[in-house]
Amino acid sequence: MEVIDLKLHDLPHLTDNYVVAIGFFDGLHLGHQKLIEEVKRVSVKKNYKSAVMTFDQHPLVVLKGEERRYLTSSLDRDRILEKLGIETLFVIHFSSEVASLSPEDFIAQYIIGLHIKHVVVGFDFHFGNKNSGDVHSLEGHGFELSVVPPVMYDEKVKVSSTLIKSLLHSGHIRDANKLLTRDYTITGEVIHGKARGRLIGFPTANVAIGKYCYLAKGVYGVEVEVKGKRYKGMANIGMNPTFNDIFEMSLEIYIFDFHEDIYGEIMRVFFKFFERPEERFNDVDDLIKEMQHDEAYIRKALDI
Template sequence: MKTIHIGSQPQVMEDDLCLAVGYFDGLHLGHLQLLKEVKHQADNKHLKSAVLSFSPNPLLTLGVIEEEHLITSLKDRAEILESLGFDYFLILDFSPAIAAMECEAFIEEFIVKMNVKHVVCGFDFYFGKQGRGNSQTLQDLSLGRYAVSVIAEYEDHHLKVSSSRISQLIQKGDMEEAHRLLSRPFRISGTVIHGKKRGHDLGFPTANISYSGYVLPAFGVYGVYLEVAGQKIMGMANVGINPTFGDLKHPSIEVNLFDFHEDIYDQPVKVSFYFYERGDVTFENVGQLVRQLHKDRESIIKKFKDIQK
C-alpha cells in the first residue's frame, strides 16, 4: 500500500480509484461498512481501492476543538488499511485554505483530477466551505464523471457506532466494549522512555511509554499485551499519576511485562488494552502497594487464560 500526503494541490494518480472519504478515527465497525463497499466496487469496476483522510482533524483547523485525542493515529490507520488490502491511503492537509474551498472546487481538485471514478461516503459526510456539501452534493455535482455510494448509519444496540462513542468507552475504562465496536483492542503506539525506576525497586519493573495525541484511558490498572520487535508480551499497565507517591504532574502509562527481562529502552512499542482490572488507589504504604501488585498480576494472568480458552 502507498501512503501519500497531499497539500493544497491535487495528487496526480497513475490509477483510477474507488475512494472512501472521511476522517476515519478508529476505523471502527461503522467505518468498516464503507471500506467493504470500496473493496466491492473496486473489484467490480477494476479500480484501485483508496481511503482519503484529513490531517489535522478538521475540527482543529476550524477552531471547534483545541487539541486532538485520537483512537488511532494516522500511522495506526495506515497499518490497519494495509492489513485490509487497500492500495492507497491518501492524507489531505486540512489547512484553512482547504476548509474555505467551495464544494465544486473540492470535487474538481480532489476527486475529478485525482482519477476517482467511484466515491464512497457516510450518510453524515460534510465537506466544502462551512460544511455546505454533503453526500447529495457529491451526487448532484458528479455530472457522470464518477459514481457515489452513500452508506447508511450503522447501529449497535440501537445506538450509532461512532468515534465519540468509542472514545467515551475508553475514557471510562470499558475496554471490552471498545474492543467489540473497534473489532480489535484499543491500542496506543509510543516509545519506551526512562522513568523514575520506582517499579524496579518494588520488584515490578515497568516500561514507561511516551505517547501523545491519544484518548487517555480511565486511571487504573489494565490487562494488556505489549508488542516490541516482533514479540507480543502479556503484562499489566498502570494509567495515572501514581497517587501513592504523588510526584507526577502528568498522567503516565507504565507497563509491567510478565516474564520478560530484555532492555527495550528507546524502542517503538504498541500497547493493546484488553480489560480494566481496578481503579487508581492511594495506598497507605509501599508494602500494601506491592501486595496489591502481586494480586493484580495473578488476576490478570487468570483472566487472559480464560479469554484464550
C-alpha cells in the same frame, strides 16, 4: 499500500480509475469498515483501484486550535488500511485554505481532478466551507456515489469514534474492542520514568502516550509487542496517587517474566480488559500487596 500526499496547489496527475471512501477514519471502527467493504466491492466489480481519502490532521485543530486525542496514529491507520486490503491512501494536507473551499471546488479539486470514478461516504458526511456540503452535494458530478448507512451500537446510538472514546474513558475496554474489531492499542517509545517499580519488585516500562486517547485511570490486562516479540503483562494508567509526584498521565507496563533493557524501543500495547480503578494507598506495603493481587488475577485471566 501507496500513500499519495495531496497539496492543494500541487495535486498529482493520475490516470488510474479509483473508488474512494472519504472521511477522517479515526479508529477505523465497525462503521468505517462498512465503507471499506463497499470500496472493495466496487473495486472488484468495476476493476477500479481501491482507495481511502483522509486528512493529515483533524480539521478542528486547524479551524479552532483544538487539542485532539486520537484512537489511532497515522502509522496505526496506515497499517490497518493495508491489512484491510486498501491499495491507495490519499492524504489531504488540511489548511485554512482547504477549509474555505466550497463543496463544488472541493469536488473539482479532489474528486474530479484526481480521476475518481466512484465515491463512498457515510450517511452523515459533510465537507466544504463551514461543512455546507453533504451527501446530496456529491450527486450529479459524473462519478458514481455510494452512501453507507450507520452501524448502530444500540437503538439510538451509532458506532462512532466519539462513542468509542467514551467507552475507553469509562473503563469499558471490552466493549470498545468489539467496536474496533481489535484490541485498543497504544504505540510509543519506552522512556525513562521514576524507576520506582524496580525498587518495589515490579520493574515497569514507561510508554509515551503521545496524542492517543486517554483511557480510564487504573489497571489493565495487556499484551505488548517489542523488538518483534509478544509478551503478556499488566498496565497502569494514571497519576500514581500513592506517591503524588507525577503531574501528567503516565502509562506503565509490567511485563511478566521479562528482564531485558528496552529503553528507546518502540512498544505496542494491546489493552485486553480493565481490572480495577486507580487507587491511593496509605503506604507502599499496601500498594505492593494490591499489585501482587493484580498480577495473580491478570495472569489467570490472560491464561498464563
